[in-house]
Amino acid sequence: MPSGYYLESDHMKIDRLVVGPLLANCYIVTLKGLYIIIDPGADAEKIIEYIDSSDCKPDFILNTHGHFDHIGAVPGLIDRYDIPFFIDPADEEIIRDPFKNGSSIFGENNLSLKTYNLIGKADIEYFNKNGIEIINTPGHSPGCIVIKIGGYLFTGDLLFKGSIGRTDLAGGSIHDMKESLLKIRDLDGSLVVYPGHGPGTDLEYEKKNNYYLGDDVLL
Numbered sequence: 001m002p003s004g005y006y007l008e009s010d011h012m013k014i015d016r017l018v019v020g021p022l023l024a025n026c027y028i029v030t031l032k033g034l035y036i037i038i039d040p041g042a043d044a045e046k047i048i049e050y051i052d053s054s055d056c057k058p059d060f061i062l063n064t065h066g067h068f069d070h071i072g073a074v075p076g077l078i079d080r081y082d083i084p085f086f087i088d089p090a091d092e093e094i095i096r097d098p099f100k101n102g103s104s105i106f107g108e109n110n111l112s113l114k115t116y117n118l119i120g121k122a123d124i125e126y127f128n129k130n131g132i133e134i135i136n137t138p139g140h141s142p143g144c145i146v147i148k149i150g151g152y153l154f155t156g157d158l159l160f161k162g163s164i165g166r167t168d169l170a171g172g173s174i175h176d177m178k179e180s181l182l183k184i185r186d187l188d189g190s191l192v193v194y195p196g197h198g199p200g201t202d203l204e205y206e207k208k209n210n211y212y213l214g215d216d217v218l219l
Contacts, residue, residue, distance in 0.1 A: 012150055014194070017050060019043040022069040025196055027154060030056070034130055037061045037077065038147060038154050039196060041069045044076030051081075060084045062132075064156025064196060065144040066091035067169070068103035068111050078115055088136070089118040091143025091171075100170035119145075137184065139177025140165035146184060152192045153203065159184060159193060161201040164212045178218050185213050 013030040020042025027038040028050065035058045040047050051058060060083050063070060074085050087095055095113040098104035103111035117123070124134055133148040140157045144165075147154040157165035158180060167174045189204030206213055 014152065015050070016194070017043075017047060019046060020069050020072060023197060024069045025194065025198075026073070027194060028054075028058075029149060031131060031149060034059050036132075039063055039070040039156065040073035040077055042072040044073035044080075047073055047077065048080055057081060058083055060086060062086045062127075062147060063091075064147060064154060064158075065141045066094035066101055066113075067141065067157070068098075068101045068106065070156065070196060071095055071101065071113060072103075072111060074113060075115070084117045085113075085115065086117045086119050086123060088134075088143030088145050089120075090138065091141055092116070092118060094141055094143070094171060097170075102169065135183065137180035139167055139173055139180045141169065142171040142173075142176075144180070148187075148191075151190065152194055153184070153187070154194050155184070156196040158195075159206065159210075159213075160195045160198050161193070161206070162210055164210075165196075181213060182218050185218070 011032050015028040017026045019026050024041035026040045026047060029036040035056045037058050058081050061074060061077060066087055078085060094100045098110035098112055101111055103109055127134060131149060135146040135148060137144050137146045137158050144156060144158055146158060167177050185207060187203060189207055191203045193201045193203055
């Protein structure tokens, strides 16, 4: 069963499944007839069981970044549903390299994805047409993105409640992280934040309380 359930309107539903040893958040979003999986990090069987119980066939997988704890269930979902998996081009090397995606380091087998779609201009246009905005936010990894859907931000490992993602993994950058956090900090504070790990929050709370969004850190 979902670990969280959120409803914005009759046209959008968000369910959260907590998966894997690092307790990553996988989100299942129903949006105007689309059924989207965000960051299926592990436990493919658990995700499949939930999806099948909903009597909906997913349309695609969209990831915030390519680390193992966010992509681990991707092969199983592709095999089950024959759907595309979208990732930012800057994280292509990460999803293909077990060392860079962390799977070989953290003892999670040697995960190397061979089937994927790199987000391009036509995909951005398709997403935008369906109310999905892609915001490029490198720092945690080169291809990190934040996914904005309606009043919600799926921030992956960029921004957590009271904290931010690490920058010491392959391709991480403190400079890029600061630039990305500044970009997110400028958004409307009423936006609800659904991070890659841990509980949800809202951007106004983080602007006021998250040390890493303060001027002393970012400016």
